[in-house]
Amino acid sequence: MTSRTPIIPQNLKLLVEERIHDDGLRGNIRRATHTSLGKRAAVVEDFPRWEEMRTTAHDIKKHVMDNLAHYLELFERQATEAGAQVHFARDAKEASSIVCGLAREHGERVIVKSKSMATEEIHLNPALQQSGLRVLETDLGEYIVQLAEEPPSHITAPALHKSRGEIGRLFSEQLGIPYTDDPEELTAIARRVLREEFLQADVGISGVNFGLAESGTICIVENEGNARLSTTLPKVHIAVMGIEKLLPDAESLGLFLNMLGRSATGQRITCYTSLITGPKRSTEPDGPEQLHIVLLDNGRSTMHADPKLREALYCIRCGACMNICPVYQKVGGHGYGSVYSGPIGSVVTPVFMGEQAAHDLPFASSLCGACADICPVRIDIHHHLLDWRHRMVEGQDGPLLERIAMRLFTFTALSALRFDLAGRLARLFAPFLKHSAGGMRLPVWSETREFPNLPEKSFKQLWKEDRERS
Amino acid sequence: MNMVRVLERTGADVRYDAKQTCCGQPAFNTGYHDESRDMALHFLDIFDGDGSDYIVAPSGSCVTMVKVFYGSLLELPEEYREKAERVRSRVHEFTSFLVDVLGKNSVGAEFHGRVTVHDSCHALRELRIREQPRLLLRNVKGLELVEMDAADVCCGFGGTFAVKHASVSTAMTEEKVESILRSGADVVTGVDSSCLMNISGMLKRRGSAVRCMHIADILGGSGS
Ligand code: SF4
Numbered sequence: 001m002t003s004r005t006p007i008i009p010q011n012l013k014l015l016v017e018e019r020i021h022d023d024g025l026r027g028n029i030r031r032a033t034h035t036s037l038g039k040r041a042a043v044v045e046d047f048p049r050w051e052e053m054r055t056t057a058h059d060i061k062k063h064v065m066d067n068l069a070h071y072l073e074l075f076e077r078q079a080t081e082a083g084a085q086v087h088f089a090r091d092a093k094e095a096s097s098i099v100c101g102l103a104r105e106h107g108e109r110v111i112v113k114s115k116s117m118a119t120e121e122i123h124l125n126p127a128l129q130q131s132g133l134r135v136l137e138t139d140l141g142e143y144i145v146q147l148a149e150e151p152p153s154h155i156t157a158p159a160l161h162k163s164r165g166e167i168g169r170l171f172s173e174q175l176g177i178p179y180t181d182d183p184e185e186l187t188a189i190a191r192r193v194l195r196e197e198f199l200q201a202d203v204g205i206s207g208v209n210f211g212l213a214e215s216g217t218i219c220i221v222e223n224e225g226n227a228r229l230s231t232t233l234p235k236v237h238i239a240v241m242g243i244e245k246l247l248p249d250a251e252s253l254g255l256f257l258n259m260l261g262r263s264a265t266g267q268r269i270t271c272y273t274s275l276i277t278g279p280k281r282s283t284e285p286d287g288p289e290q291l292h293i294v295l296l297d298n299g300r301s302t303m304h305a306d307p308k309l310r311e312a313l314y315c316i317r318c319g320a321c322m323n324i325c326p327v328y329q330k331v332g333g334h335g336y337g338s339v340y341s342g343p344i345g346s347v348v349t350p351v352f353m354g355e356q357a358a359h360d361l362p363f364a365s366s367l368c369g370a371c372a373d374i375c376p377v378r379i380d381i382h383h384h385l386l387d388w389r390h391r392m393v394e395g396q397d398g399p400l401l402e403r404i405a406m407r408l409f410t411f412t413a414l415s416a417l418r419f420d421l422a423g424r425l426a427r428l429f430a431p432f433l434k435h436s437a438g439g440m441r442l443p444v445w446s447e448t449r450e451f452p453n454l455p456e457k458s459f460k461q462l463w464k465e466d467r468e469r470s
Numbered sequence: 471m472n473m474v475r476v477l478e479r480t481g482a483d484v485r486y487d488a489k490q491t492c493c494g495q496p497a498f499n500t501g502y503h504d505e506s507r508d509m510a511l512h513f514l515d516i517f518d519g520d521g522s523d524y525i526v527a528p529s530g531s532c533v534t535m536v537k538v539f540y541g542s543l544l545e546l547p548e549e550y551r552e553k554a555e556r557v558r559s560r561v562h563e564f565t566s567f568l569v570d571v572l573g574k575n576s577v578g579a580e581f582h583g584r585v586t587v588h589d590s591c592h593a594l595r596e597l598r599i600r601e602q603p604r605l606l607l608r609n610v611k612g613l614e615l616v617e618m619d620a621a622d623v624c625c626g627f628g629g630t631f632a633v634k635h636a637s638v639s640t641a642m643t644e645e646k647v648e649s650i651l652r653s654g655a656d657v658v659t660g661v662d663s664s665c666l667m668n669i670s671g672m673l674k675r676r677g678s679a680v681r682c683m684h685i686a687d688i689l690g691g692s693g694s
Pocket of ligand 1: 316374375
């Protein structure tokens, strides 16, 4: 039950085709994303100066990223001072082996995990299982996808693609209980199963939403209390944190908690906000004896060194860009074939998976820009996609036919004479492409849409005639 | 020609340089910057110092290319930077030119029908054009303006996206068409022909009587 389909780079078109005609799936995604968007819109209205807050959040992230070395050192120093053990991991493999090593050392029974995209990124669960450890996701959504042996399909709502009925059937099959699709009952069932496991667990693994450099504190937000349990009950807590999660101090945290909760789930504040500074102190009755913080690079310093891509590190993983994205709404997170899906996923995945594997992702967008408009830290997401398209074409030369077409079009467009001639030729030959409904027949396009007939005269001709008349 | 008619009605002296071709947006959008740059330089050579005060285009998308992408996302050679700067400040999308530059809310047009506006992405999010076309339409005699739900959601065209990811694009256009049909409008308009061509393509395939018209054809057309 605990294995997960690992994500392998696949043919993007195939992934999309498997999903796009699934009306049930599309309905689930549509309902979930629209609910989140509706709630978000309502709570954003609390702040007449929301747009300025976005700018401030952007500026703070920019400041931190422009001074990353300083803040990383400060964070490490302060966290160590507070009793945490800080590890640096260059890539996914290193991070996963650090965590597995720690888990093997301290974990005998079960490892509980709270929701974390960073651990998805380093493919931690399969690695832990290979080490012979039992790992249990404790966030309800994560628990659901773990039962279904699927990766999460959304960074804040992992099981967003599933309907209540599907979850009910899954629970009934996997847990051997009578079918119910009542959300409250399902939650209660999951809670019962998980509570038992919490008491058994000797290691808890979590992600980190924000790392406060000033005090070496990690901040985790959630709604179910499972992260708090995962980080306090077991005797060892391992937190995996991307190096971009840093904020200067507790003062800036206030703004970011507002931005994150509101943008992600439309909540004024999430139900639980845990601030963890070091492990249990000698004066405290409970809490973990050890706190390990694994700082994860995995391509982030490559992004950091790139003046354009650096901005992608401002992301606070709220998922709003996915919710609003018309492409995401149609295909869902699994349609992208990458850990991080949606608009920002297509910006960071070429770094995480390599340009070759992620080659199609930046092209799977109509570039409408709704993502950039909703992003709480003002990342120009669609412009980054444009930039990636250029890099991909430059690096891999693009499909041959497309390249020839672009060259030919450019050659034509560089001379008004040729452009004119091409127009005339097109008009001359267009009648041969005629389609019954009175439009032209074009490959691909005409499968679902008509293509208009070319106008009989070009603007140039009309203009000439008009001026001759007057 | 309808844009020319409207502009002339405002008293503008309209010129047209037949040497112009394309701003380079299709190549740029697909990642082909070298090709796009060649076209951009051609564009700048023609329009810089051509003696006109403004450059007006009936397309939010082409205007975005020149106004937003030239010299920023599309790198230009040193000697073209100033040219680009000058041209950028002179180029305007048609409705924005009427409303924001000329200060006109009405162009004395007449049109009989229920009209709804589709917000084209480039115009809306790169140029912040939303109210301008609505303002002009509200002042057209005989025209009833109705709003569709999700007017600001992409129609799914996206240039080569419509072919590279045809099924996703189609699904997006389907939703757009459903919004339009729900609105009860008999005409859908906008500031970009490419979106309208896409929307119209599906409306026609479905045998719908709803027509797509560029806003210039409403403001400068024959009235129905
Ligand atoms: S890119 Fe912006 S909107 Fe998307 S997840 Fe990151 S912070 Fe949220």
